[in-house]
Amino acid sequence: MTANTNIPVATFDFHAREPYWQTRWAEKKVFEAPDIPPADKPKYYVLEMFPYPSGQLHVGHVRNYTLGDVVARYKRARGYAVMHPMGWDAFGLPAENAARERGVHPGKWTLQNIATMRGTLQRLGFSLDWKREIATCLPDYYGQQQKLFLAMLAAGLVERRDSSVNWDPVDQTVLANEQVVDGRGWRSGALVEKKTLSQWFLKITDFAEPLLDGLKTLDKWPERVRVMQERWIGRSEGAKVRFALHNPPPGYDADQNSVEVFTTRPDTLFGLSFIGIAADHPLARKVAENNAEAQAFIEECQRTGTSEEALSTMEKRGFDTGLCVVNPLDPSQTAPVWIANFVLTEYGTGAVFGCPCGDQRDLDFARKYGLEIPSVLLPTGQDEADFTLGKKAVTGDAVLYNSGFLSGKSTKEAIKAAITRLEELGVGEGVTNWRLRDWGISRQRYWGCPIPIIYCDDCGAVPVPEDQLPVTLPDDVTFETPGNPLDHHPTWKHVNCPKCGSAARRETDTCDTFVDSSWYFARFTSPKSATPTERKAVDGWLSVDQYIGGIEHAILHLLYARFFTRAMQKTGHLDVSEPFSGLFTQGMVTHESYSDDGQWLYPEEVEQRGDVVVRKDNGKIVKVGRSEKMSKSKRNTVSPVEIIERYGADTARWFVLSDSPPERDMEWTAAGVAASGRFMQRLYRLVQAVAEHDEASAEHGEAGDDLRRVTHRTIVAVTEALEGFSPNVAVARLHELASALGDAEGKAGAGLSAARREAAYVLIMLISPMMPHLAEELMLMLEPQGAMVVERTWPEADESLLAVRKVTIAVQVLGKLRGTVTCAPDAAKDDVLALAKAEPNVAKALVGKRIVKEIHVPNRIVNFVVAG
């Protein structure tokens, strides 16, 4: 390093110096991770959820990546070999929309966006290993994904099956549930149809149990994410029960004229009131063949939307099929079969048995249609003689009665006994049911990873042979006609069957983009290898020690990634079972909104004037809305690029770390950013003064001890704050150290110079994860010949300076603070108590009182319990 003789005078010139340091870091390759973790250091893999290249980085990204960068830089300083990569979740619909609306090719649009956003990330000075950058839309990546797909197919983890989908007849595409608004396609406005298509499924349900059990090992995940996943997987224990039809419709023989239901409460079978079947249950369809009313009811059920809103307001309705079943545990008992609009086809067997006394919904339904309501559950503590079922079903602790061999048993015992009997009778069995469904990944879209399959009339679905991979997307596609451009392409899909050589066609569906993000963390460990992973690299670096991202991915992305990891373990591509050992979910960045007569205004169009906010153009007072999630529609957005231009990267980084704990939402305020900018310049002046006035050769002396103690306590406090993911607390402690250094400025005394230099040095090191550019600049001033900050290690606190010379002890009388006394640390109890009693205000409070008990917590508190 050369001495810098051109130190700027009073301010940190971030415009010039931030890019300078970014270049220096890149030259030294300090952020490049080795392919295989070194043996002499512990490894640490820190990863932030990679962005979709929408065009511009937003401040939510800045918060996310700054948090990750603080972790990465801190761990590096602590001696870890750090892996901190970045990439792009680059497939997806917005690129196709851009193509339709602006005529730009999705690939070109995406790559331009990546270039812009990469530039912004680089200006923020993140310690990323850019050598490992990946974009999921490039054949380098998605070709390997195709290999994974085929490996999973070979391992039996992929299946092709028919499935009912939302079909937009105008756009000729499948819509996700989220894209169906009021029964219409979100783009075309066309009435959405249910259509059965052949789709590729990943068998995530094969791993339902391990995925559930694995949650228990994830002790560094937020509790609520684990709970959400647990409920999503939705294990439920119960029984399948087959009810024989007393009067089956002619020609119906599905499973020997019976209806199979799933129940978690086989103990209440004697409380059978009715059987409810879903509108598209085979039996319902059979009934409808000869019954126009039934047909009409079924159609009505299917018309009702499946949106949450529709469901929550929907009335429970049913249609009596006239059919009747026999209770398998009591052949003398029969019950009617109803088609019910609240029974889901997709869950369980698409049929339920209604037990009104134990289930509120069943009770409401039975009452509404005047069905029989046998009472079989006696609430604990109630007497059979005087218990009558009212409006509320019995859902608490209860004992069975009126239930034959189950009578007198508790719910738990009765469930066991009922299942045993059902199995003996051959009419049912205990089963575990899961809410989790297999993952349909087929999408009728262009901008996604092609599914590497060829259809041959003779050979069926044939995997594309390895030597023909990757199956790349054709560039010459048009978006004028609705539907999948791959399907319209004149030549792309026409190929010969790899098996028999006869004319065949390619699969034109592409993968759901969630597939792309399900294994990118593994690919980062060998981003250019000719196989999906390199075992030494992937097994060495995984799992990700700290994964950081938004809570909105709590279920789908994180569950899919966990599934993929297990699937790749099975296909031999890696050997860990959980991808992310630590997870941190950060809050959103919010901003006030401004409106004038219903017209939304951008923050830069208004300014604060006294207590009001006015338009810059005409001075008119605008309405200030509450701080909420930034959105284009409310124009309450802030551009990171403008912030960097005006205040510098370090200010932006410091601001997003200040004040709010990272898991909570933070409010973006202009005043807050300006304050961060002022603090940055203050640090510059402080260290500049030290560098100019305090000789490096100075020695420590007594006058500097107070400052030294603050310095070393700050090391401990900031280290703890960063370990505990509380950068906001670290920021507060660093303000204190800066103030202490400021207070010591210009004072004379033996050792003060050395203490100031030490404080400045520590300050630089401790801010460096948050404000890395400023830290380098300050270090250059303080030690012009020294190494860069990124090459130095985290400071260690000197234990002898952590011990305090005096402690202030609070003195309470009956738990109320009456004064404080100062004494030596670990002073004898008797001395402290004597001192405490002598404190005037304490003495006053003790007058005329008898001390019953004296509590002394060393170095903390004295409490006199008094009477009288």
Next chain:
RNA sequence: GCGCGCUUGGCGGAAUGGUAGACGCACGAGACUUAAAAUCUCGAGUUCAAUACGAACGUGCGGGUUCAAGUCCCGCAGCGCGCACCA
């Protein structure tokens, strides 16, 4: 409906059961300046007292445990998030 989380000054927030309000923002006063900005210093929970010593109250509400509760336990309310006709 079920589950989870949150509730502390004007605001963001801090606080291993041990001096509540650190630190910052906004605010006020002062210094510097021809002036402004920047910078620096000081003040500030509320009420009473206000020259001061101080006192009472105070972490959403009501209970409890404890010498001591923002923190632990029970109940309630409000807000937010997630899931939701899941049998």
